[in-house]
Amino acid sequence: MTEPLRLSKRMSELGLCSRREADEWIERGWVRVDGVVVSQLGSKVLPNQRITIERQAAQQQARRVTVLLNKPMGYVSGQAEDGYQPAVTLVNAGTRWKEDKTELTFHPSQLRSLVPAGRLDIDSVGLLVLTQDGRIAKQLIGEDSSIEKEYLVRVRYTKPGKLPDADLQLLNHGLSLDGKKLLPAKVRWQNEDQLRFILREGKKRQIRRMCEAVGLKVLGLKRVRIGKVALGDLPPGQWRYLRDDERF
Structure with missing residues (x-):
């Protein structure tokens, strides 16, 4: 039954x-x-x-809107904390990207229930999604979400020599956080001091903790893509609306 x-x-x-x-x-x-x-x-x-x-x-x-923001450093994703402002305070008529081609007109009512669909640490930058649409929030941060998130991560190896290939493989698969195995990731060198990470989960400070586990110190972290939606040329501190033809 x-x-x-x-x-x-x-x-x-x-x-x-x-x-x-x-x-x-x-x-x-x-x-x-x-x-x-x-x-x-x-x-x-x-x-x-x-x-x-x-x-x-x-x-x-x-009528519910979804906003793509290029979050700069020094802003928290969600509620204000320790004197730092939440990223949603950057969403106003003056900070809208002039290249935004959507026909929507900004109105302060769009800030009501506009919440981040996923976190981005205060010292990380790049693509942050803020939405009034519960369907999008569920798609991006729901328990069964498998949407890819892509990051460029500038690192410094804290041990002598270079990061061993075996440790790079560990970043791809084999690490655990908080006693639980991480899902397979895609991690490769972008250039001599920058890694490209593609993850399908988002534990708190996950990339920084993964890097720490293999002797890497993160110097800078930027999210450049969520699913099929890329940060592109959106300038830091500015935002645009998700277009009707875009899907995560």
Whole structure:
């Protein structure tokens, strides 16, 4: 016998929205199960039941924006901490990239619920995604996300000589953090003092800790790509909207 699931969880699994959005839509009477409006939070459904959303929910979702920011050093990804400003404070009409070709007009209401989909350390720079869309957040940072993230990492070897090939192989696969094996990565030399990392997970300070494990000190770290979306020529401290034709 198939177990019933919470309606909000099932909607998230189907990629309709985030669980938070689902709860909001259920309360507003914007969700139907097998054609019947369900407005009770905590309601459960069977996996084979048909879930549809009202036009108002689809319209609300369509107005939600996703922003690509080239985060400079000295800004934290999320909430303000230790006197440092969050990256979202860089999103305003004056810092929008002049090459942004989307037809959207900036409005302060777009800052409401604009949250980072993934972290980028205060001393790291590059591509940071901020979104109002729960579907994109789930795609990038959900438990089952396998979206690639690409970094350029400037390093210095702290031991005599050069990094052994065996240790480069360890960076690709074989290291553990916090007692758990890391997923396979793609790590290769970009030039004599810079590595290119491609990861499919994002543990806290993962690249710095991986490098430390093989005797490398990270001097600079820049994220240049998330999935199919690249940082490109976006200048530091500026942002643009995710285009309709772009998919992570």
